[in-house]
Amino acid sequence: MNIKDKLTVSAAPHVHDKTTVKNVMWNVVLALVPALIFATYYWGIRALLLSLTGAVTAVVCEALIQKLRKVPITVHDGSAFLTGLLLAFNIHAGAPIWLPVIGAAFAITVGKQVFGGLGNNPVNPALLGRVFLMASWPTQMTAGWVAVKDSAISGLNDLTRIATDLQSLSPKAYELVTSATPLKVAQTLRDSSFVADINAQAGGLNLSGRIFSSLTEMETLKSLFWGNIGGCIGEVSAFALLLGAAYLLYKNIIEWRIPLFYIGTVFVFSFLFGGIPGSEISMMLPFFHIFSGGLMLGAFFMATDYTTTPLTKKGRIIFGIGCGLLTIIIRLVGGYPEGVSYSILFMNVMTPLIDMLTRPKAFGRVKK
Amino acid sequence: MNFAKELTKGLIKDNPIFVLVLGMCPTLAVTTSVINALGMGFAATFVLLCSNIIISLIKNITPSKIRIPVYIVVIAAFVSIVDMVMAAYLPALHKSLGLFIPLIVVNCIILGRAEAFASKNNVVMSIADALGMGLGFTLSLSLVGTVREIVGAGTWLGMRVTPLTYDPALIAILAPGAFITLGFLMALMNMLKEKK
């Protein structure tokens, strides 16, 4: 320790613990390992390969840029590795290998190093990388969600039961449930002209209502929970992500407010507004919404990033509710089936404002 | 102060986009392709040239209290002329630049040069300034347009320049791509300047 550090004067209280950037980052990576194992189990070695590609690219990029900037190279702290890994988790396992490479490079350069590196980035770099990829190569990012192993139906495997007669009833509906992710199915069923078409194809049956209610059946929810569905690498299993999240909460690395209020908001509002005309209101609908898509990954691993979220407790509650509202608005009325990444990015940008509004009052001052 | 110096300052030293950071609206909005960038650049240059000449001529009869409204009237008149003439004789270009032609009125470069230069200098110098600034603006727009068109569409001036295996990064021709490209080019300019 040099003399300058010893002479630093700061306000009390001085708390010291073993938390370091390195410690935190590698623990988060560790918490993501269950999801990675599940993804590799369902989608094969390709999921693992894409994830590692993203992580390694991010590390290499960070080292290169730090060398260019003539600042100490800090890739061993794991933050670049984590960014790359999270980015790859937002890509589906059938994507071309250059996708995580470019995404991770963009996330590190434009998302992080341009602003001055760790701690200075205004938004979550991994999410920025994902949104960049989504805007640049929408086809590669969404086409060909890899079919889940041992399942004829990539979207909703429990629909296999009704899929055989679905094919003869309505080819359009069959194509939907076999090629889209569950959230995409839910979104498409919100399109009234589509609903009218498939119901007409099925000879006036309430096919749309039938498919919609199958989304909230126990079988579907089980698949969503354990991960037997199509989607991005990291969103595969809510169970695996919750396992990792529990570890981080136990280790006190993430704080419970943002995830709780985020997921809670989605839960409440999907129950209130998530139904479609012609289907019964299901008590299970909120569970469908919180287990599908990238919500678990986003809420526990991305909306809890230290740099880009509010510092105050009140601010974190506002942040979580804001993310939840935006997510459910995008899912229910937006043009995309999923809104987790956009909502977190939007709230990231709001963070300085939230911090300013929720700044704690200083004690011992006369009220003006 | 000489003619040649006024003519060339807009290229690097006082480049309107990368150094003065003026006229960001057209820079960000119309640079989706090189041809749009060139069209916008030339249209703005024409307006700048005309307005600089007129403003330099009338500088002595314009009371300073109403100079800004007078400048705006002069600029707006020339913009309307460009708009109408383009719609009549260059309809294809007019269609793709569309909304941005009337916006030349609020292009800061033009009012900025009128206020900062033409209202204080004679006609010859004002012409040099307008041509230099206009040229700098056009070249900078084309540079941004070149990067965006090649990255985002794989073409340059409509010709395919990348191998067919290259999948264009659409973001470059969308709005965020404009900001990212401009940022990188600005950084590059600053880096080159510092090295000098």
Add this chain to the structure above:
Amino acid sequence: MKYYLKLGLILFIFCAVASGILAYINTLTAPVIAERKALAEIQAREALIPNAEFEEKESDQGLTYYLAKDPETDEILGYTFIAADLGYSSTVQTMVGVDSEFKVLGVQIIDQGETPGLGANCTLPIFTNQFSGMTLEEIYVDKDGGVVVSLSGATITSRCIANSLREGIIDVKDEPNPGGEQ
């Protein structure tokens, strides 16, 4: 007070001169612009149904369409009209030509402001050419069970074009007397 009147007067003179010049230029260019627009429409129509005489009509739904007749035999060759519908980020206008059996002869996108690189690709021949020869029942995008191959990443634009075509054709077809003869 007098000073401000003087300022106002100077400003007024500038404005008056500018408006005078603009009015003059407008009289020069306005006819050219109108002519060009009309010409572009006529050319688009003639490209769809060559060697025909066009007659302007209006359907009960308020759609303006043109009846194309053979100038010699007076035989109905087809109809053209402009189909318009809201796409992803703009109204997409499509010039459509159908034959007397309401089969599509060809389409041409005449105005759109869709996302460059995605929806804006609808003007490319590779997209528009596929419509030629389609019947009313076929004009649905592939995702809706039709034969129109939608643009990758721009289903909304593709669907809007297909739907506007279909609606326009139905509109003309449902006219009690589209040919205008008794």
